[in-house]
Amino acid sequence: MGFGLVVRFTAHDEEAAAAFDRLAAEALDGIRAHEPGTLVYVNHRVPDEPAVRVFYELYADREAFEKHEEQPHVQRFLTERGQYLESFEVTFLDELAAKISPATGGTR
Template sequence: MSTTAASYTLLVRFRVRTGAQAAFDALTARTVDLIRKHEPGTLLYAIHTTGVPTERIFYELYEDQEAFAFHERQPHIQEFLAARGALLQALPEVTVLTPTAISRRTAQTSKGDRC
């Protein structure tokens, strides 16, 4: 995975309705599985929880803006976008990230560094 200036990265904050967390998490799990299977230009799509029970943070890394555009056109993403509305308190907050410095380890490098 090469992350260069051409890569396209998003940080998306979701505020889920109280009581809808399990449904939102199930929806995202199904969607992430389809992203993994059908989107070679999506390099990383990670969903995180925080100390706030109704908050979810998505970290999305795409090969480039074309890979992001491809992602947005996929049927599973269109289904996610349509279904998520009823589960959210508000519209998601989207931040486009621009790398200024990158340090990256591969799984092989990380294993070799351990004592």
Template sequence: MFALVVRFDCRDEAAAAEFDELTARAVAQITANEPGTLLYATHHVEGEPLARVFYEVYRDRVAFQAHEDAPHVREFHARKNPLLVGEPRVEFLTPAATKGDFS
């Protein structure tokens, strides 16, 4: 299993709305086309209306790389950048005690 958390900070409310639309389209494609993506959860941050956090779990690093190479993910990355302030914060995780079936 391979997991990560990514935080994005949007420029303003209009950028956040566009980011959310891009995210919804990407998640639909991830759901339909990525069997190695076990969990792809997107969140709004309570009290920070311009912040978004993604929690992603992949079968392994190969599945993560397949995700990164997918056309819908490449398009998401290209289109999201103008909507953000600064660089996304990415934290790669080493799973420990877990509840849930990620097989």
């Protein structure tokens, strides 16, 4: 079963949100290069809320998530993100059922 989470980040303002996006993009480069167990990692902008970002993350399993958290690029993101944020809220998800496009290589 997959393991996922949704995180809602609220930046101080639009300028801080842009800086946060740059930090997140740097982390995403490392995720793409070094994390085969990270299946989906998406930073969403929220319409009509310019300082809000929502991440959707899906991992092959809890172990893949734990490996993700240990990566240097993720540690840097976790350490530096606070300077841009007013708040964040994490919701962990356990997969019940799924449809995954064959184009992603998924079979669940």
